[in-house]
């Protein structure tokens with residue numbers, strides 16, 4: 042038996058063998074929930090259901106990554122973007138099996154990582170490297186740069202001492218550093234240079250795939266651009282595939298071929314870079330794009346700002362996780378409202394829930410929120426009831442009543458939107474998880 046798997050010959054043509062054109066990485070239904078140990082009744086043991094999946098019994102679960110599916114093709118860069126805390130790093134660590142998934146599969150070069158045992162996984166890890174945001178803490182200050190770069194080669198039994206030193210020096214040069222600096226300590230280098238050392242170290246074991254978790258976020262803008270350009274050059278030279286994570290849409294635009302947008306543990310939209318930036322479909326993506334400062338003066342007057350905070354992943358909103366902040370939240374079907382009436386109802390509901398004004402008289406409130414467009418019919422009656430409660434000073438009851446009347450019956454709160462596939466454009470497809478997709482006319 043041999044564990045040397047050369048390309049092609051000798052390999053059996055079983056279903057697990059990666060074929061030309063297959064994605065390098067395929068992630069299917071990946072989910073990661075953490076037990077929140079500072080949470081309520083955290084001393085309780087984890088209980089598992091018949092499938093071995095942890096179930097919550099008085100213990101809080103942080104639902105950091107939920108049912109994520111995507112693939113990455115050989116040689117491409119998939120950008121992953123989303124606000125801080127939305128689960129990007131957890132997704133990255135779960136993909137690499139640095140943490141075990143709660144559910145789901147990750148196929149790398151055709152092998153299911155979840156099915157690999159310790160030694161097989163260790164060998165596979167050589168092909169999958171990760172670079173973290175903080176170049177300071179990821180380099181051991183007591184080690185010289187040369188041995189830092191050689192460490193992964195040593196761990197995987199690559200080359201002898203002389204061979205490793207030669208390769209380390211060559212790699213330092215390839216990432217844009219002086220090979221003479223082999224004997225220096227990390228503190229002698231700037232942030233950008235330290236990130237180049239990390240690159241050399243990741244490259245030392247000749248990986249196919251590198252996860253870059255906010256690798257330039259701690260750097261100044263000009264240094265950031267230089268390091269990104271080096272990463273692109275190295276991608277071509279070494280035939281690398283990247284999963285590139287950033288909260289910064291401009292960085293993602295610079296480096297990516299396709300882009301996945303993440304919100305509260307879920308991927309809400311995925312498309313080719315040009316398609317995503319020119320024709321965003323998901324309200325969250327649109328809001329993110331509108332909040333990038335645009336130098337074009339014709340666009341500068343409309344600056345959409347995302348309202349409110351990201352909800353807790355411990356109790357994510359029902360239905361669509363973005364619904365608590367979505368500017369396009371869909372009106373319940375039972376009401377027949379104009380867009381203006383619905384916008385007024387939404388603004389009023391939000392303000393009542395936030396207790397965002399002083400109660401004066403009903404007439405003043407009507408004038409403040411509903412002068413132009415006041416719904417009639419069932420929606421009007423629901424508003425009447427809210428006003429009565431407010432006049433009695435019963436804020437919580439008014440808020441509950443508005444939630445029950447206008448939030449909970451919406452499809453956005455009732456049903457989780459499917460991760461729909463748009464019509465194809467070119468060689469790519471556009472995925473978007475939003476109920477508006479059902480009737481939307483796609484223009485490609």
Ligand SMILES: Nc1ncnc2c1ncn2[C@@H]1O[C@H](COP(=O)(O)OP(=O)(O)O)[C@@H](O)[C@H]1O
Nearest residue numbers: 075103105124125126127128129130131132354
């Ligand atoms: N080990 C952990 N235990 C509990 N919660 C965690 C753990 N790691 C991350 N989280 C939580 O998971 C969520 C996603 O975090 P993270 O993946 O770091 O987001 P991002 O990288 O997008 O900023 C956050 O709410 C975070 O607090």
Ligand code: SF4
Nearest residue numbers: 361364367453475476
């Ligand atoms: S499903 Fe509803 S709440 Fe979610 S993004 Fe679409 S319109 Fe907004």
Ligand SMILES: [Mg+2]
Nearest residue numbers: 129130131255
């Ligand atoms: Mg992170």
